[in-house]
Amino acid sequence: MDHKFTFKDHIAYVTDRCAKLIHGLSRAAKVTWGIKHEAMKTIYKSAILPLLLYGAPVWIEAMKHEYNRRKYIKIQRMINILTAKAFRTTSNEALCILTGLTPIIIKKEEVVRLYNARKIRGSQPQEIDYAVDYKNWPHPADGAFIIEGEDTKELTVLAYTDGSKSRLGVGSGTVIYKGNKIATQITTRSDSKCSNNQAEENAIIKVLEATATLNIPENNLRTAKVYTDSRVTLDSLQNPRNHAYLIKEIRKTVATLPESNWKITFSWVKAHAGIPGNKKADKLAKEAARSRLIDITYSRLPLSSVHHDIQLDSIKRWQKEWQTCTKAQKTKQYFPSAEERLKKKIIITQNVAAMLTGHGRTTAYLHWFKISDNAQCICVQGDQMVEHLIYDCILLETQRSTLRMNVTKNGQWPADKHELITKHQKHLIDYIESIDFDKL
Ligand SMILES: [Zn+2]
Numbered sequence: 001m002d003h004k005f006t007f008k009d010h011i012a013y014v015t016d017r018c019a020k021l022i023h024g025l026s027r028a029a030k031v032t033w034g035i036k037h038e039a040m041k042t043i044y045k046s047a048i049l050p051l052l053l054y055g056a057p058v059w060i061e062a063m064k065h066e067y068n069r070r071k072y073i074k075i076q077r078m079i080n081i082l083t084a085k086a087f088r089t090t091s092n093e094a095l096c097i098l099t100g101l102t103p104i105i106i107k108k109e110e111v112v113r114l115y116n117a118r119k120i121r122g123s124q125p126q127e128i129d130y131a132v133d134y135k136n137w138p139h140p141a142d143g144a145f146i147i148e149g150e151d152t153k154e155l156t157v158l159a160y161t162d163g164s165k166s167r168l169g170v171g172s173g174t175v176i177y178k179g180n181k182i183a184t185q186i187t188t189r190s191d192s193k194c195s196n197n198q199a200e201e202n203a204i205i206k207v208l209e210a211t212a213t214l215n216i217p218e219n220n221l222r223t224a225k226v227y228t229d230s231r232v233t234l235d236s237l238q239n240p241r242n243h244a245y246l247i248k249e250i251r252k253t254v255a256t257l258p259e260s261n262w263k264i265t266f267s268w269v270k271a272h273a274g275i276p277g278n279k280k281a282d283k284l285a286k287e288a289a290r291s292r293l294i295d296i297t298y299s300r301l302p303l304s305s306v307h308h309d310i311q312l313d314s315i316k317r318w319q320k321e322w323q324t325c326t327k328a329q330k331t332k333q334y335f336p337s338a339e340e341r342l343k344k345k346i347i348i349t350q351n352v353a354a355m356l357t358g359h360g361r362t363t364a365y366l367h368w369f370k371i372s373d374n375a376q377c378i379c380v381q382g383d384q385m386v387e388h389l390i391y392d393c394i395l396l397e398t399q400r401s402t403l404r405m406n407v408t409k410n411g412q413w414p415a416d417k418h419e420l421i422t423k424h425q426k427h428l429i430d431y432i433e434s435i436d437f438d439k440l
Pocket residue numbers: 377378379380381382384388392393394395
């Protein structure tokens with residue numbers, strides 16, 4: 001069978017289904033005077049996007065063909081127009097910036113990369129902290145019994161563990177008491193992209209390893225209690241469905257301890273409650289996190305950080321496309337950066353879309369698209385461009401004086417469009433919403 005043909009068929013089927021769904025939505029939108037901006041985004045993300053991206057890793061190759069890409073972009077345009085309540089002449093590039101929805105082709109590549117990060121092991125530049133494959137799970141009968149909070153009267157060893165993550169790094173600290181004396185203190189460092197949970201779990205592994213080698217006569221009672229302030233870790237350890245790599249490592253180590261006659265229990269301890277052992281472990285973990293003298297001994301990245309990197313990369317790609325695209329000049333004046341746009345929460349209404357794209361019911365627009373023969377504003381002082389409406393139109397002077405007053409509180413008037421949306425978003429939006437295009 002011709003594979004290209006199959007992909008093409010598939011894409012045609014999916015895009016057709018989405019188009020029908022969106023038509024249904026737009027009919028509903030007319031009846032209810034528009035589904036709210038945020039609700040449309042939710043519908044897109046929960047209903048349309050999964051359809052568009054279903055099976056993406058299998059047929060991503062088909063996206064190399066312009067024909068298929070255009071079909072996808074067309075669907076995104078439809079939903080973007082509904083979401084932004086924008087004019088149909090607006091470019092998809094501007095629409096994506098307006099709605100904050102990642103351009104569909106970039107989104108698709110992102111999904112494929114996320115999928116590959118999860119599935120294709122060993123091909124990553126750095127190892128990832130996957131869940132352990134089910135074929136490597138120990139038989140439940142051989143698995144360790146993680147006991148929490150059991151009161152053991154005579155303890156040979158008491159240990160406190162802690163993890164720390166800050167912008168300086170990730171560290172684990174443990175302190176082991178024998179009797180009332182500190183027997184061992186251990187600090188380790190992990191890759192700075194590792195999570196705090198991983199640091200907590202690494203600390204526990206260190207305690208278990210150290211406990212096994214403690215010099216205690218074999219015929220003596222060998223009981224140890226490990227204190228952690230990480231509720232998540234304790235719950236994960238006791239959850240038989242959790243097969244994360246480090247959790248498995250802890251269980252594996254615990255399972256070997258009875259061989260050397262050790263009995264281990266775990267307990268939760270409240271953090272920052274002045275308990276000396278916890279304080280000490282916390283201090284060691286923090287020291288380890290910022291130390292440059294301790295070697296990094298753990299560098300399996302959590303999947304969450306891999307996700308985060310891939311998403312950041314998507315934004316970078318988007319930014320590059322946005323910068324190089326020759327369309328949407330008007331929108332670019334407000335948002336030169338896609339990344340900056342994503343940090344903002346803006347409710348897009350018809351007025352907002354019109355003023356941020358230049359595609360709206362202004363006479364300049366109508367003239368541009370040859371719907372009217374004159375671009376002039378009814379104030380007869382100039383063409384009714386977006387700039388005229390923001391800075392000059394005398395019919396908007398009352399509202400503008402409020403905007404000007406607010407802007408000059410922490411800036412200068414006139415402020416350019418980028419500054420207006422960056423520093424004075426609320427006041428600019430209030431101004432835009434006050435414009436009555438029916439009267440202009
Ligand atoms: Zn005017």
